[in-house]
Amino acid sequence: MAVQLTPSEREELREKYNAERDKRIRSDGNEQYQQPSGRFSNLLDDPYVQPADRDAIHDDVTVLIVGAGFAGLVTGARLKQAGITDIRLIDKAGDVGGVWYWNRYPGAMCDTAAMIYLPLLEETGTIPSAKYVPAPEIHAHAKRIATTFNLYEGALFSTGITSLDWDADASRYIVRTDRGDVIRARHLAMGTGPLHRAKLPGIPGLQSFKGHAFHTSRWDYEYTGGDPSGALMSNLSDKRVGIIGTGATSVQCVPHLSRAAKELFVFQRTPSAIDERNNHAIDPEWFSELKSGWQREWMMNFTTLQTMGFTDEDLVKDGWTDISLRIRDRVIEKVQAGEEFGPDTLLAAYEESDDEKMTEIRARVDSIVRDPQAAAGLKPWYRQLCKRPCFHDEYLQSYNNPGTHLIDTEGRGVERIDETGVWVNGVHYELDCLIIASGFEVGTSYSRRNGYDVAGRDGQLLSEYWSEGMHTLHGIHVHGFPNMYILGAAQAANLISNIPQNYVENSVAIAAVIAEAERTGAMAVEVTKDAEDAWIELISGVQRGLRGNSDCTPGYYNNEGKPMGRKEQLNSSGHPGGPIAFFEHLEAWRTSGEFEGLQFSRS
Numbered sequence: 001m002a003v004q005l006t007p008s009e010r011e012e013l014r015e016k017y018n019a020e021r022d023k024r025i026r027s028d029g030n031e032q033y034q035q036p037s038g039r040f041s042n043l044l045d046d047p048y049v050q051p052a053d054r055d056a057i058h059d060d061v062t063v064l065i066v067g068a069g070f071a072g073l074v075t076g077a078r079l080k081q082a083g084i085t086d087i088r089l090i091d092k093a094g095d096v097g098g099v100w101y102w103n104r105y106p107g108a109m110c111d112t113a114a115m116i117y118l119p120l121l122e123e124t125g126t127i128p129s130a131k132y133v134p135a136p137e138i139h140a141h142a143k144r145i146a147t148t149f150n151l152y153e154g155a156l157f158s159t160g161i162t163s164l165d166w167d168a169d170a171s172r173y174i175v176r177t178d179r180g181d182v183i184r185a186r187h188l189a190m191g192t193g194p195l196h197r198a199k200l201p202g203i204p205g206l207q208s209f210k211g212h213a214f215h216t217s218r219w220d221y222e223y224t225g226g227d228p229s230g231a232l233m234s235n236l237s238d239k240r241v242g243i244i245g246t247g248a249t250s251v252q253c254v255p256h257l258s259r260a261a262k263e264l265f266v267f268q269r270t271p272s273a274i275d276e277r278n279n280h281a282i283d284p285e286w287f288s289e290l291k292s293g294w295q296r297e298w299m300m301n302f303t304t305l306q307t308m309g310f311t312d313e314d315l316v317k318d319g320w321t322d323i324s325l326r327i328r329d330r331v332i333e334k335v336q337a338g339e340e341f342g343p344d345t346l347l348a349a350y351e352e353s354d355d356e357k358m359t360e361i362r363a364r365v366d367s368i369v370r371d372p373q374a375a376a377g378l379k380p381w382y383r384q385l386c387k388r389p390c391f392h393d394e395y396l397q398s399y400n401n402p403g404t405h406l407i408d409t410e411g412r413g414v415e416r417i418d419e420t421g422v423w424v425n426g427v428h429y430e431l432d433c434l435i436i437a438s439g440f441e442v443g444t445s446y447s448r449r450n451g452y453d454v455a456g457r458d459g460q461l462l463s464e465y466w467s468e469g470m471h472t473l474h475g476i477h478v479h480g481f482p483n484m485y486i487l488g489a490a491q492a493a494n495l496i497s498n499i500p501q502n503y504v505e506n507s508v509a510i511a512a513v514i515a516e517a518e519r520t521g522a523m524a525v526e527v528t529k530d531a532e533d534a535w536i537e538l539i540s541g542v543q544r545g546l547r548g549n550s551d552c553t554p555g556y557y558n559n560e561g562k563p564m565g566r567k568e569q570l571n572s573s574g575h576p577g578g579p580i581a582f583f584e585h586l587e588a589w590r591t592s593g594e595f596e597g598l599q600f601s602r603s
């Protein structure tokens, strides 16, 4: 039975939310975070493999894909399906997998259901073990895609790009790497994603800590014991461990730390909203009865419902679709009661259902956490979509463990760190080990995140061209950067709840464009300025959902609470009709065979 709130209770909530947000607004926004340096400079290294010695490569390929995460892998697979076989993947990591290569912290898993999150399940003949699967299974799936589509052939791992320059005379990108390679690529696909460069919290004294310390994206099992599959971290049994950050990562690893550490101190600035997980195994017999083409149907079903559309059935049925269906059904109720359909009705429906949902989430904290002070601290006072919604059945329960302590900084963050521990509210917490769960650079510039730039026609740098915000057609093609394809979500479907679907759909169009260029002998494919401008005009100013909402508590969903200028809006915009409208648009654009807006040049 859903909670019902009176108008005055809603008003009280508004005031409480505003007060909690105001506590957290900082003038430095994104600038509060530090880049990996000093004792944390190893955060840029790969602890999992010793790079093999190899000779520098000098060759020529049809397609070079930067990044071997799901974006690069799915694009590689689509290219193979389109008959393009001469492909080279490059990644700094020692294997494929992207974020699922780097993040091996205990408890890591994906909050989006495996049936729709794991791309190319049908093509690889894979049955997920459960509704939500753990990171090692996701990493294994990435490897399976690479094997199935023969993408290991020609792949270069432990290899960082140092420069990418368009050579107009040769109609090729000249790709240089930190292994001395110079590779000429006819086409360049950029699958570099936003979640690979760790950021550090801007806490005075962080570098001075003399105990053991690491970021969650480089978990040190040698120190903790245990392994990525969740085996007990027995080396922590006599240790006082601290973790800074309570986002999606921390929520997943805290239960493991709570079980293993002698004492665990969770330093919290803002609590996550934790809804129930309800995971269950997938029955192989049920799975075997799914009809060919089921995965696209499931993905489309999820995305339709997740963006408040209509389907006969909710196939995935999870916390994501629940959020949207509540809002959609509330809109229907209002319209049936005589209200006019429009932005005001939508907003009111959103606010009412969110107030109820968040009241339930706070009540869930009270029903699980026995210590009233900890329970009070763990309650989130903001709208569910202000931050990444979390789903977990063991996180809140961890605080019932007598060795696990919530250290609530009440929005201020950790005060300072010294050689032996962490200070909060004038109290010193002595620690043997400090784990940093402060996330990744999402809102910073492309060249800062990647450490290199792309030079297009006439040497123009991508970071310069985008200095006032992204400019693309479909989030893929960039004027002045022939034969380059961006693999992402922004300025396209902008589907955040199931990132791989962006790649699954966009890569079909990218493969079709490259196949067309190869078929017609085109040396260069470039979007015209007019087509790019028209696309920017179409998507400009469209802010779907709550991302960017300045009423929200700060986080990377809303530019850390700073007003979103045109640049930030462009970087997070999508098709005005939403993801499904974008996917339909892209399919029609591709299948028409006209590739409207692109110029294919033969010389």
Ligand code: NDP
Binding pocket: 024, 109, 110, 111, 112, 195, 201, 202, 203, 244, 245, 246, 247, 248, 249, 250, 252, 267, 268, 269, 270, 388, 409, 412, 413, 414, 437, 438, 439, 440, 554, 555, 556
């Ligand atoms: P986040 O950026 O989401 O969280 C960082 C945490 O560090 C926040 O709790 C933040 O507090 C806290 N923090 C930052 N500075 C300080 C400080 N000075 N003092 C105290 N606390 C501080 O990073 P995550 O690694 O948790 O997640 C990154 C993203 O990765 C997720 O949003 C999600 O997209 C993805 N992910 C998805 C998972 C899934 O599917 N389940 C699992 C893990 C990650 P504050 O909130 O106040 O800023």
